[in-house]
Amino acid sequence: xxxxxxxxxGKAYRSYRSEWQRIARxxxxxxxxxxxxxxxxxxxxxxxRGEAVGIVGQNGAGKSTLLKMITGTLQPTQGQVQVGGRIAxxxxxxxxxxxxxxGRQNVYHAGGLMGFSFQQIDKVIAEIEDxxxxxxxxxxxxxxxxxxxxxxxxxxxxxxxxxxxxxxxEALSVGDAxxxxxxxxxxxxxxxxxxxxxxxxxxxDTIRMFCQKGIYIKDGTIEKMGDAASVMDYYQAAMVMxxxxxxxxxxxxxxxxxxxxxxxxxxxxxxxxxGPVSVNITCEQGYLQxxxxxxxxxxxxFASDWQDxxxxxxxxxxxxxxxxxxxxxxxxxxxxxxxxxxxxxxxFSFDCALYPDTYELMVGVADGGYDRGSFKIPxxxxxSMLVFEVLAxxxxxxxxxxxIRPEVSFS
Amino acid sequence: MFALLRSLIRxxxxxxxxxxxxxxxxxxxxxLGGLWMIIHPxxxxxxxxxxxxxxxxxxxxxxxxxxxxxxxxxxxxxxxSLFAEVIGRCLTLFIEKGNLMKKISFPRITLPAIVVGSSxxxxxxLFLALLLVFAILGHRSSLAVVWLLPLxxxxxxxxxxxxxxLGVLNVxxxxxxxxxxxxxxxxxWFTPIAYPVTIIPEQxxxxxxxxxxxxxxxxxxxxxxxxxxxxxxxxxxxxxLSVGLLLLGxxxxxxxxxxxxxxx
Numbered sequence: 001x002x003x004x005x006x007x008x009x010g011k012a013y014r015s016y017r018s019e020w021q022r023i024a025r026x027x028x029x030x031x032x033x034x035x036x037x038x039x040x041x042x043x044x045x046x047x048x049r050g051e052a053v054g055i056v057g058q059n060g061a062g063k064s065t066l067l068k069m070i071t072g073t074l075q076p077t078q079g080q081v082q083v084g085g086r087i088a089x090x091x092x093x094x095x096x097x098x099x100x101x102x103g104r105q106n107v108y109h110a111g112g113l114m115g116f117s118f119q120q121i122d123k124v125i126a127e128i129e130d131x132x133x134x135x136x137x138x139x140x141x142x143x144x145x146x147x148x149x150x151x152x153x154x155x156x157x158x159x160x161x162x163x164x165x166x167x168x169x170e171a172l173s174v175g176d177a178x179x180x181x182x183x184x185x186x187x188x189x190x191x192x193x194x195x196x197x198x199x200x201x202x203x204x205d206t207i208r209m210f211c212q213k214g215i216y217i218k219d220g221t222i223e224k225m226g227d228a229a230s231v232m233d234y235y236q237a238a239m240v241m242x243x244x245x246x247x248x249x250x251x252x253x254x255x256x257x258x259x260x261x262x263x264x265x266x267x268x269x270x271x272x273x274x275g276p277v278s279v280n281i282t283c284e285q286g287y288l289q290x291x292x293x294x295x296x297x298x299x300x301x302f303a304s305d306w307q308d309x310x311x312x313x314x315x316x317x318x319x320x321x322x323x324x325x326x327x328x329x330x331x332x333x334x335x336x337x338x339x340x341x342x343x344x345x346x347x348f349s350f351d352c353a354l355y356p357d358t359y360e361l362m363v364g365v366a367d368g369g370y371d372r373g374s375f376k377i378p379x380x381x382x383x384s385m386l387v388f389e390v391l392a393x394x395x396x397x398x399x400x401x402x403x404i405r406p407e408v409s410f411s
Numbered sequence: 412m413f414a415l416l417r418s419l420i421r422x423x424x425x426x427x428x429x430x431x432x433x434x435x436x437x438x439x440x441x442x443l444g445g446l447w448m449i450i451h452p453x454x455x456x457x458x459x460x461x462x463x464x465x466x467x468x469x470x471x472x473x474x475x476x477x478x479x480x481x482x483x484x485x486x487x488x489x490x491x492s493l494f495a496e497v498i499g500r501c502l503t504l505f506i507e508k509g510n511l512m513k514k515i516s517f518p519r520i521t522l523p524a525i526v527v528g529s530s531x532x533x534x535x536x537l538f539l540a541l542l543l544v545f546a547i548l549g550h551r552s553s554l555a556v557v558w559l560l561p562l563x564x565x566x567x568x569x570x571x572x573x574x575x576x577l578g579v580l581n582v583x584x585x586x587x588x589x590x591x592x593x594x595x596x597x598x599x600w601f602t603p604i605a606y607p608v609t610i611i612p613e614q615x616x617x618x619x620x621x622x623x624x625x626x627x628x629x630x631x632x633x634x635x636x637x638x639x640x641x642x643x644x645x646x647x648x649x650x651x652l653s654v655g656l657l658l659l660g661x662x663x664x665x666x667x668x669x670x671x672x673x674x675x
Binding site: 013019020022023026027068071072073074075087089098099100101105108109111112113114115116117118141 | 421422423424425426428429432435436439440512513514515516517580583584663666667669670672673
């Protein structure tokens, strides 16, 4: 069942030679706007019941404008939004809170703003108080709250009633870690009960974790839409390589797609070359096993002179969650300057502490490291250069992702 | 128009809690609390009475209460304070609530409804204080006071109509917000509130009827000070005008609300 259907949506901001002309137009006088500025154009997509859709895009790409039109605060210039249920948006937690009133009073007020009557809120107020976990502060004026406490109350109200569609815009990055987990749990539970989720984030990993479908918005139009993992790959590649992502980058992703299908195949020692970069994974036994020493070797041939080249790698799960990521710059190393046509091989050796599964190897090459691992010029980046498998060897005494090798003691 | 009404009814809980919250928040942490709302206009009356009563006392015919000027002044200020409050708050309403309107989807009509509600609350409190002061000054109110009910409705319609038009315009042309307080101040002095209509020079008297607040304030004087019903013809004209202005305000509000968020 389609809960939300967005059809050829567009938004233009019109300017007039004088504001009085705008006003004249309300009285049905024929006045032409002097300029139209389209911030969003031709957006169409649907959200099914229970589906989670992630939206990414750079600042100013039009994400917020899109969300505002879906929630109804902004009127579209073109196209329609059809909603088949109640939308709740966690866009700005704590909006409309009055600092002089207590948390409880603000809950009633905010609930009213969402269109609920006092009687309806009466029924869930205990649950809200419980979920917020701020104790006696619930009856103190909000001005005495820390910002974290405000967020707790605000989130509790916003999600007190299960909406049909929940819109989350970055807001989850606030509050302490424990409460964040609680929020996530609640969102997941609602999702299982059939709630649809529309998640806007700068963090592709969050979207990979929650969403099935991904939408990448660039300059006011949908640049790419499809399953979340591949859209996030495309987005991240676009971010790393600057805005000059051409069709070849997309085709390399399609090639990886084919690789995904071969995941059942056993990789013992893997290697792969992609353009100027070739990679291989070796280990002592000739196959990768939990706990064995493994080496990732990345060889790059440079097409021009570079003063400060760096090479990096990362390991991520099938679903795209990054387990580890580092490069020669963040690890404190410095390679030598290279000349055009020259090759450089870098090896990363480590004990394989991964749980038996298949993993993806990320590879990047860049020049000019600064700050905490940023680069002036990205040269090469591949989200999943190759797929490798870690074998069990013996039955592991733990489960999860990474062996943290705890020491056990009794007292 | 019915859609407006329907969403108002659905969001009544929000409207009422906003009115209450505003009231509570304004006087939180002040010792006299809500009393301040009455003290302000009464202090204004006291100042006017002190400064102007000896100048004007002789010129109020028909009433033999020596505090008659204070009574006259208070009745006028009762009407004016509602008028000025509704307009003043509507003027900046959409700009102040801009953030809320941008972030949260709720019927915008609740915003002017909240203004009307909380202004009305202030008005009723001021009216009660007025009755008390009248009693202390030895003025017996007559049954004509019930005329205040329709008068208040007409006054509200007039104020809200003007307020909505100005409030909407102010979103797009911010100069409106600067001009209106000046105009309101002048308007106050061009309305016979602090002085009796009899001192207006003869050649200007014919112009007074073009001031809608003149009819309203005169009606308030009739009802509260002279204890008689307001003049029906004047009342009919001002009612028609107020309803017209209210409809214009609502029309403008509806036409503009789509673009309002764009400009905020």
